[in-house]
Amino acid sequence: MDADVLIIGAGLAGLVASNELVRAGRKVIVVEQENARNLGGQAFWSFGGIFLVDTPMQRRLGVKDSFDLAWQDWQGSAGWDRLHGELPEDEWAARWGRAYVEFAAGDKRPWLEEQGVKFTPLVGWAERGSGTAAGHGNSVPRFHVPWGTGTGISEPFADKARAAAEEGALTFRFRHRVDGLVLDGDTVTGVHGTVLAPDDAARGVSSNREAVGSFELRAQAVVIASGGIGGNHEQVRAWWPARLGTPPARMITGVPEHVDGRMLDIAADAGVRLVNRDRMWHYTEGVRNWDPVWPQHGIRILPGPSSLWFDALGRRLPAPGLPGHDTIGTLKILRTTPDIAGYDHSWFILTQKMIEKEFALSGSEQNPDLTDRDLKLLLRSRLGKGAPPPVEAFKKNGEDFVVADTLPELVDAMNALTDTPLLDPGLIERQIRQRDAELDNAYSKDVQVMSIHNSRRFLGDRLTRTARPHKVLDPAAGPLIAVKLHIITRKTLGGIQTDLDGRAFTAAGTPIHGLYAAGEAAGFGGGGAHGYNALEGTFLGGCIFSGRTVGRSLAALL
Numbered sequence: 001m002d003a004d005v006l007i008i009g010a011g012l013a014g015l016v017a018s019n020e021l022v023r024a025g026r027k028v029i030v031v032e033q034e035n036a037r038n039l040g041g042q043a044f045w046s047f048g049g050i051f052l053v054d055t056p057m058q059r060r061l062g063v064k065d066s067f068d069l070a071w072q073d074w075q076g077s078a079g080w081d082r083l084h085g086e087l088p089e090d091e092w093a094a095r096w097g098r099a100y101v102e103f104a105a106g107d108k109r110p111w112l113e114e115q116g117v118k119f120t121p122l123v124g125w126a127e128r129g130s131g132t133a134a135g136h137g138n139s140v141p142r143f144h145v146p147w148g149t150g151t152g153i154s155e156p157f158a159d160k161a162r163a164a165a166e167e168g169a170l171t172f173r174f175r176h177r178v179d180g181l182v183l184d185g186d187t188v189t190g191v192h193g194t195v196l197a198p199d200d201a202a203r204g205v206s207s208n209r210e211a212v213g214s215f216e217l218r219a220q221a222v223v224i225a226s227g228g229i230g231g232n233h234e235q236v237r238a239w240w241p242a243r244l245g246t247p248p249a250r251m252i253t254g255v256p257e258h259v260d261g262r263m264l265d266i267a268a269d270a271g272v273r274l275v276n277r278d279r280m281w282h283y284t285e286g287v288r289n290w291d292p293v294w295p296q297h298g299i300r301i302l303p304g305p306s307s308l309w310f311d312a313l314g315r316r317l318p319a320p321g322l323p324g325h326d327t328i329g330t331l332k333i334l335r336t337t338p339d340i341a342g343y344d345h346s347w348f349i350l351t352q353k354m355i356e357k358e359f360a361l362s363g364s365e366q367n368p369d370l371t372d373r374d375l376k377l378l379l380r381s382r383l384g385k386g387a388p389p390p391v392e393a394f395k396k397n398g399e400d401f402v403v404a405d406t407l408p409e410l411v412d413a414m415n416a417l418t419d420t421p422l423l424d425p426g427l428i429e430r431q432i433r434q435r436d437a438e439l440d441n442a443y444s445k446d447v448q449v450m451s452i453h454n455s456r457r458f459l460g461d462r463l464t465r466t467a468r469p470h471k472v473l474d475p476a477a478g479p480l481i482a483v484k485l486h487i488i489t490r491k492t493l494g495g496i497q498t499d500l501d502g503r504a505f506t507a508a509g510t511p512i513h514g515l516y517a518a519g520e521a522a523g524f525g526g527g528g529a530h531g532y533n534a535l536e537g538t539f540l541g542g543c544i545f546s547g548r549t550v551g552r553s554l555a556a557l558l
Helices: 012-023 041-045 056-060 067-078 091-105 108-114 149-167 233-239 262-269 327-336 352-358 375-383 389-397 407-415 425-437 447-456 459-464 539-557
Strands: 003-008 028-032 119-124 143-146 170-174 176-184 187-196 211-224 280-288 298-302 308-310 345-351 401-404 480-492 503-505 511-517
Touching: 003 012, 003 187, 012 028, 012 041, 012 149, 012 539, 028 176, 028 211, 041 149, 056 119, 067 091, 091 108, 091 539, 108 539, 119 459, 143 149, 149 170, 149 539, 176 211, 176 262, 211 539, 233 280, 280 327, 298 480, 308 425, 345 352, 352 480, 375 459, 389 401, 401 407, 407 425, 407 480, 447 459, 511 539
Parallel strands: 003 028, 003 211, 028 170, 187 511, 211 511
Antiparallel strands: 119 143, 176 187, 187 211, 280 298, 280 480, 308 345, 345 480, 401 480, 503 511
């Protein structure tokens, strides 16, 4: 045996699992196809938001939350409907979902703080929902922001792993690509693969695939923590569900190119059961990065509630297609409405006052105030005059942003960004004036305007995320801004089916001896703990919870 446990993937889930095992005195090898600079995986690049329930931060802001409310929201969002028949795909997914909400309402925050994670006082209101109490969405703000953004989550675990490697308890095998599982009868006893040529590429930058050798490693157990398919557009299109219409002909990418899903297919070829592969999480508010790191690098706008959202033909999106409300509901509108399904973009129209208060960009590199833990810069960026500097940089340099003093000039510039002019200035002006008329009173029949007023009742949003209600065509709020939005690939919601210990199943529905899965590769637990939707702040949390569970299960077993 080369180790007690082999872990495939040096992302957050793999690091959390390895740390639990090392702490229990087990010998671990982490196998990773990229170089050491990529330790922490996609978590490093993320905004870092964490879904927590009934915290001191919420209570300070006047938010009343509870496990019961969170579990109601989770069930309404997940919509698990594959619970019957032989080998139901959602059987273990629903159990994992319940266990995760219990974790989020229990020892998740104190445990993360013990690991070195520090939280800001900020609590965001992500995925505000589809508009029904029992449906998708967060009833209250639960998106807790760590100091350091994604690095503040990934680096404490990466630092522990680096220390374990120095002490000899953990071994990293970077530039080792797993090509298959080693089986001895019905037991997984190791992995084999290809040694890739050294590559000094910076974090996230595509690396070479030159083979310089082969390897085989043996252990008592193997953990697949290799991530999802977001960097592989062919895989995304192959598993795109009919319920979401046709996949876009062109997408941008929210994860590095090496997030390719190949380990999922390798597992399936070895007889591992994969479920819910048609469930995925791709954002509709993506913009092309003017300073890209990986191919087709996209950044997601985390919008406040005020921007007006139009389809490719210039029609305002109906609810639940509102900014920050229902990601998959909006994706469905854009991809299943017949006369716009052939277009791969939509539009935000907003004002300078809105962008200053409401635009945030997903990504650790796009939030230097939080990532660098710079309180003075945070106060200047979030509460001072003007938009945060990274947002202003996109407004100035981003090819998807246009700025104008008048609406006709704005629409002309928007039409210049498409192959043929699709937008009627008169139609857009009429819809904006109709919306603006709803602001003459403190009440409204416009769902989006109602949402803005609701948002302003939450202190956190009123201070940092929601502009004072105003008319889009008020010159004092200008200039006008339009943003061309693209579908940006991100997360895989299905994956390897596992039990509550993280043991992987065979295609026949029986646990495979010696094989475990965690993180996105396991659909964040059970092959689909999120169901059809996610409540945000749940992806990193899912990696943490499933990695911790697998690490502790194996530590107790071996």
